[in-house]
Amino acid sequence: MTTQQTGAAAGLAAALRGKLIVSCQxxxxxxxxxxATLVRLARSAAAGGGAAIRANEPDVVAAVAAAVDLPVIGLWKDGDTGVYITPTVRHALAIAEAGAAVVAADATGRPRPDGSTFAELVTAVHAAGALVMGDVSTLAEGVAAAGQGADFISTTLSGYVPGTPRQTGPDLALVAALAAATDVPVVAEGRVNTPQEAAEALARGAHSVVVGTAITAPTALTARFVAALNQH
Known part of the structure; x- marks a missing residue:
């Protein structure tokens, strides 16, 4: 990582400290x-005070980056099992080229489809001029991701990888453990349902908090209300 990139990482970390990142997917x-719809969501999130946008797929990342004056954390979901969040170096470089300031990628240590390691993905993304967020599910994975050069660590995959705790809310215990174990900024993500949970994540040591469904997913939110009413 060059001195310029180190400075960029520090600058972005400072800008995101204590802030909300809105996932528009x-x-x-x-x-x-x-x-076009996802861009409007991103613009609405920016108008409401969001500090960054998390977006999926190159065309959406490019459109959001052009539409809002906020850093974009980009990813590319390909599939829905195993390693599917930015699963290969090719996916990662496409997201960097689309204009993402940060490329989010699975950092769980599971086999990647192209046979690459997370460290190799980090090196490639850094060479392309972007930063990396390692999406993890456990403390060990987060510590490993930090050691492999991740600029941010996110708890995105806790509860979605076999063997990790299934919870209705965010994995605040993992947030606290990661914050205590590494100097890399820890981002709380996954099932943050309320402003109170977001604030608690910061209190537990999160550097920033990502909220998606609770802000930007009307279909899922409607289904929650319908399910609750159907119980009566």
């Missing part, structure tokens, strides 16, 4: 899954 088949 929609699953396949969802009516919200179109670039």
């Amino acid at each position: 929609a699953p396949p088949g969802d009516p919200m899954r179109e670039t």
